[in-house]
Amino acid sequence: MNQPETHGQPIVTPKSNGWQPILITCLSLVVAALLFAGGLGIGFAAGKWGSAPVANGAEESNAGGDAAALRARFPLFWEAMDILYRDFYGELPDSDDAVYAAIRGVLSQVDDPNTSFMSPDEASYFRENLQGSFEGIGARVDWDMNFDTVRIVEPFENQPAWRAGIKRDDLITHVDGESIIGADLMSAIDKIRGPKGTSVRLTIVRLTEEQPFDVEVVRDRIEIPTIETDTVGGNIAYVRLNTFNENAGDLVRDAVKTALAQNPAALILDLRGNPGGLLRQAVEVASVFLPKGERVLIERYADGKEDIYVTEDEPMTTDLPMVVLVNEGSASASEIVAGAIQDMARGKLVGTTTYGKGSVQLPQTLSDGSILRVTIARWFTPADRTIDGEGLTPDVVVELTEEDRQAQRDPQLDKAIELLGGEVEPLPVQ
């Protein structure tokens, strides 16, 4: 078959209970992109990481061939389609949509939520979102299959949804009074999003509350920086990476370089809530902290082939005491970095058990612009541990409660500072 232009770059994104998290190149995450997880490494230089697709002798048949050939290969499907288009009483679906639904039907037989399909509309919506100009409520959402409506995966700190009191796992059932139950994620997101300054009334079902309630959220421009830096606990450098986009490695390297100029006593890498992104960037971030040539991960394909990824750049620091902050929102590429640092005893992990996404997807753009993401491999930590479905257990487990959040306390960060010998700041006066 005519292999489409494969913007393929292995990427790693969290698996999901339905949400197909995030992303790669998003500077601003909005309520939307999020759906389309990690997908597209658009325009990625493919060279040095090798091309992931493994052509293991599958015949390159003329799969896109003429209608007669298709019918011959797939008579039952055509038989059904012919009957439906001839006899159905009611509005006929757009024929492309019917085919996309058929594709999703095939994928539903594959027991893997990370193998997914985006129609051209969805794909272009996703690409637009990657450009980064979003105005919305500032939350990552996904479609909850059990309740058949939108679920909040993560309200971004200090963004409108968060400020309005929306919490993780809240279900949105109505937008401005209109039900979105049984709709689909794209149309629901369309309703939730809107220009900065406008407000939207969301009806929330929270499983801990008996009654649904309405929340008014004033939309804003959502900007989530890829990286944030600070100095904490007196003289400890703090680097927070929010996503593994194509600049992540360089940004972390520059941030650490700048920090080192201040002679910090230690360093904290904060990967909490970082859903992952590009595999290559995970290796580059690890390269900042691990000696050159060190193993970062092992990737194994369906045909048994194995790729070992090692650090390829000179590190910035291999001995500055270090803690990596993680939580249940730290997934895939975050887990690669955290796993390598833990396995190599480069630093301790502090926080809560990570998401547990140990598979690798290859996004492929098909001939009409739709995108297929296929799980092509599993990855293992340098010590050959799999984290799939289990996550990484931190060396020091520290929870962050909703009360902590409301009070703007961060016991996880405090524990990291304490472990690194810094001064823990007193609690803010209530």
Add this chain to the structure above:
Amino acid sequence: MSMVVLAFVAGYAAYPLLHPAAAPALEAAPQTGAMANFWQVWHLLDRDFYGVKPDAQTRTYGAIAGMVERFGDPYTYFVEPQPRALERDQLAGKFGGIGATLEQTDAGWLLHPLPDQPAARAGILDGDRLLMVDATPITTTMTSDAIVNLVRGDPGSQVTLRVARTLADGEEEELTFTVTRAEIVTPSIEWRLLDDDPRTADIGYLRHTIFSERSAEEMRQAIAELQAAGATRFIWDLRGNPGGLLDVAVTMADFWLDSGMILIEVKADGTRKEFTATPGQLAAAAPLVLVVDGASASAAEIVAGALRDHGRARLVGSQTFGKGSVQLIHELGDQSSLHVTNAEWLTPRGQQISGQGLTPDVLVAEGEDPLAAAIAALPGDEDVGQ
């Protein structure tokens, strides 16, 4: 809803099987460029997917089910071959089998042979535990549908059953029986005279569970027997009846009408087809009451709507389901089937019932006995001549 899913079927038996090469309307379906993507996806899964790859048949079924779902109609759906076989048997009201029921227990699947049926005649005893059907071992995790499919077959054909039998001394012995399948009939109507009470001893009661191919003949027989036993009034209980075959519903409504419309069918292209009653009734002008509930659907609603619109019967019970569409069942090449909503129907007075159902003349509140209400609603001897 699964009850209704099976609901209403138009003339599946009469509908010719379609073969792709012979279907006249092949080009009606879109020739879509998007289809090329389909094959790309298929191929990429084969080539790259890490994990268990579903086989081609599973994928094909997934594709059809996904595509059909896009039509957004709960009554338009795809049925894989195995459930299809059971569905066909259910609508036919008969099947080729051994005449035994299955019971799932912790120990396994137990057989309960029916008297004078092939299983009993072959020597299978009540409580024999099924170990094997032909060459297929039976496990506790198998579904009853799966086992039933193995046991059923054409009448006259043979099936070999291996069973374990617990003997009087507690020992178990394994036995093998070869059973010749026969036609097993599944009645859709049970009937009796309400003669527990002399005041209702002239009422014939018919409990009707599905509109199968046999239903009309069963009703004919029921009315004849009940009349012979002295019935002059009738209660036709359609509670929980999810429907069935359209032609059968028309025939059965006609049993109680001399003339007039039974239903109007409207197709996608706007064509209307009227089904009308023919002269002659099973029980002349005998008083009739229909009992309905929220699970009385489609064919049951056709009968109820027709007899009510013509003033032939009163409806007693609760609001009916409200299924006003008609499906064709197409058998596909591999014995799977496709249910396609093909028309909607209206009652003789033009009422569209989709989503609303029929409101009974006598509403029975929750907790009250619908049968008692039906008896009360039935014009009795004391009413005659008033």
